[in-house]
Amino acid sequence: MCSGENNNCSSCISEVLRKILLLQRQDFDCDNFIGCDKPFLGPTPTSICYNTRPIQLYNCCTASPWSFTYTDSEGAEQTSDILRIESLDDCCCTCRLLSGTTGNYTSTGNFVTIDLKCCGAIRCLDDTYVDLC
Helix, strand or coil: CCCCCCCCCCHHHHHHHHHHHHHHCCCCCCCCCCHHHCCCCCCCCCCCCCCECCEEEEECCCCCECCEEEECCCCCEEEECEEEEEEEECCEEEEEEEEEECCEEEEEEEEEEEEHHHEEEEEECCCECCCCC
């Protein structure tokens, strides 16, 4: 638990994550938003080759992005702070760890569950396509 945290989930972050999750499932409305809650993936509404809005979640106590260690396909230990929201349940979100560089991400096949009560901010990165298999 974060020191000084309250018992309420960060409703702003939770709502943004909920919109991103709906976008990735292609179950969204056409409200006019920009940034994290833009109502389509990619640069234009007609883009069909995007399936992910990568994010970074920031620790409410340190103001640093949450980062997680995983083992890559060659057995080497790696760290990533780039996430893909996969599910949202009350104040917890499950995210897929992504590796790679800006705009060229790969699914690591590893997942983490994060308590949103310990998140102080979210950063959305440019929409992209990630092979989820």
